[in-house]
Amino acid sequence: MQELQLESTLGAMGEENQQRSIPVIDLSDFSQRKAEITEQLWLAATDCGFFQLTNHGIDVTRIEQAFSDAEGFFALAPEIKQQMPLRPGTNAGWESMAQVRPSTGTADQKESYQITRPRMTNLWPSQSLPSFEADMLAFEASCWRLGIQVLSCFADKLGFDADFFANAHQPDQQSYQSTLRLLHYYATQGDVAVDENNWRAGAHTDFDCLTLLFQRTGQHGLQVCPGKEAASNQWTPVVPQTGMVTCNIGDMLMRWSDDQLKSTLHRVRMPKAGEYQGPRYSIAFFCQANQDVVIQGPGHKYPAISAADYLQQRIEANFAGNSNA
Numbered sequence: 001m002q003e004l005q006l007e008s009t010l011g012a013m014g015e016e017n018q019q020r021s022i023p024v025i026d027l028s029d030f031s032q033r034k035a036e037i038t039e040q041l042w043l044a045a046t047d048c049g050f051f052q053l054t055n056h057g058i059d060v061t062r063i064e065q066a067f068s069d070a071e072g073f074f075a076l077a078p079e080i081k082q083q084m085p086l087r088p089g090t091n092a093g094w095e096s097m098a099q100v101r102p103s104t105g106t107a108d109q110k111e112s113y114q115i116t117r118p119r120m121t122n123l124w125p126s127q128s129l130p131s132f133e134a135d136m137l138a139f140e141a142s143c144w145r146l147g148i149q150v151l152s153c154f155a156d157k158l159g160f161d162a163d164f165f166a167n168a169h170q171p172d173q174q175s176y177q178s179t180l181r182l183l184h185y186y187a188t189q190g191d192v193a194v195d196e197n198n199w200r201a202g203a204h205t206d207f208d209c210l211t212l213l214f215q216r217t218g219q220h221g222l223q224v225c226p227g228k229e230a231a232s233n234q235w236t237p238v239v240p241q242t243g244m245v246t247c248n249i250g251d252m253l254m255r256w257s258d259d260q261l262k263s264t265l266h267r268v269r270m271p272k273a274g275e276y277q278g279p280r281y282s283i284a285f286f287c288q289a290n291q292d293v294v295i296q297g298p299g300h301k302y303p304a305i306s307a308a309d310y311l312q313q314r315i316e317a318n319f320a321g322n323s324n325a
């Protein structure tokens, strides 16, 4: 697949480019300002493929709570986390150092726990963390609402009904496959090589329609390389700020928009000597259309394919691990 050829050329470090900026889009008064917001989102998503949202309706205290829940989960003993293993192909459960990217060939220096609503049987830490499940499902629902709001703007521009993507990502169905992923990148010692073999997350594009990413102030490392400039191998840092939501377009929406919306390469680099060496936590929500939904762009550039088959192709081609991004 075209996406993979691009990824496999991008293991090298490249250079940092501070010149580009990631657009920041204010969602306040969404219903009154929808047309204006839609233009801003479309511009950002057709150009850079990455943007950050403010006044998006998810309260910062709610985000902080989700991070403290995530810290609580990752602090559980390995024997407990091992009872909730990531099941191949499901995007549900816990893994550590299991994700190998084609861009690097080495495992990401992280652990993750993924929540995909219909697939969570026996995967909740109910005994150790009694309120975790309810908290996380409520947070997932807030992410869904925000993701669908942004997608409704893209639907307007693509000539689909405003509720087209809401219908394509129905949470109450067995075929639902949007995923909330908690991420914990391990603390480093300051003497770790920052080279092309060592990444918190190797360069990749996401498989989904739209990713919402929560980062914490001070926990740097995310870098972006816009598609049209991929050959430059120049990477722009995305400044982390608790409360902002960083968004990126994934491969599924790129295909669904006949390549108008851009799925953008990104990665998380290791801290350099002198930088913060502590753990890095982030939370990602991947909007992925329900399995039975048929993906086809307005101009029919690509053949119709179900969301299940599309993801399967992407996962099989990508790596032995099982994940959506």
Ligand SMILES: O=C(O)CCC(=O)C(=O)O
Residues within 6 Å of the ligand: 181, 183, 201, 206, 213, 215, 222, 266, 267, 268, 282, 283, 284, 325
């Ligand atoms: O942790 C981050 O900042 C990025 C995570 C990411 O890109 C992913 O999980 O797909």
Ligand SMILES: [Fe+2]
Residues within 6 Å of the ligand: 204, 205, 206, 266, 325
């Ligand atoms: Fe990603």
